[in-house]
Amino acid sequence: MAANPKTTLYVGGLEENVTEQVVHAAFIPFGDVKDISMPLDQATQKHRGFAFITYFEKEDAAAAMDNMHNGELYGRVLTVNFAQPQKIKGGEQGWASQAVWADADTWFERQQQEEEMKRLNAEHLATVSAAEEAERKKLKEVREGETEADDAVEDPMAAAEAEALKAS
Structure with missing residues (x-):
C-alpha cells in the first residue's frame, strides 16, 4: 500500500457479509477506483471489518469521504477517513512509516x-x-x-x- 495517502481511504465498520464487489459498487459513483484491499483475519479467513480504497484522483477520494462518512452500508454506519501510511517496525522511534534503512x-x-x-x-x-x-x-x-x-x-x-x- 505505497499509494499517495491523499488518494487512499480507510473505510471502517463494514458488516461481515460485505464483499469487495459491494464496496466497489458503493464507492464507484465518486470516481475510478484503482484498488480495494480488505485485510483478512487469519483465524476466520473473513475480512476484519475495514477496507482500504485507492482512487486514481485525490478529488475523487475527497468526494467519496465527504459523501460516505457516517453513511450506511448493510445496516452499519461507515467511518471513512484518509488512510494513514502503514506503520512498519524500524526507524529511530521503533515504529515508522519508512524503511529501517x-x-x-x-x-x-x-x-x-x-x-x-x-x-x-x-x-x-x-x-x-x-x-x-x-x-x-x-x-x-x-x-x-x-x-x-x-x-x-x-x-x-x-x-x-x-x-x-x-x-x-
Whole structure:
C-alpha cells in the first residue's frame, strides 16, 4: 500500500457479509477506483471489518469521504477517513512509516557529530588541565619566592629589637 495517502481511504465498520464487489459498487459513483484491499483475519479467513480504497484522483477520494462518512452500508454506519501510511517496525522511534534503512544517512551524520563533540570535549579538558597545572606551578613558584625573600629580609621589628639589645 505505497499509494499517495491523499488518494487512499480507510473505510471502517463494514458488516461481515460485505464483499469487495459491494464496496466497489458503493464507492464507484465518486470516481475510478484503482484498488480495494480488505485485510483478512487469519483465524476466520473473513475480512476484519475495514477496507482500504485507492482512487486514481485525490478529488475523487475527497468526494467519496465527504459523501460516505457516517453513511450506511448493510445496516452499519461507515467511518471513512484518509488512510494513514502503514506503520512498519524500524526507524529511530521503533515504529515508522519508512524503511529501517531510510534514516541511515542521518544516523551516520549524528554518529560523526557525536564523535566530533567527544574529540572537542577531550581537547577542551586537556587545555583546561594544562592551564590549571601552569597556574599551580606559578603559585608554587610565587610561594617559594616569598619564603626565600622572608629568609633574606628579616622582620623589621625583630631587627629593631636586635639593634636595641646591642646598644644597651
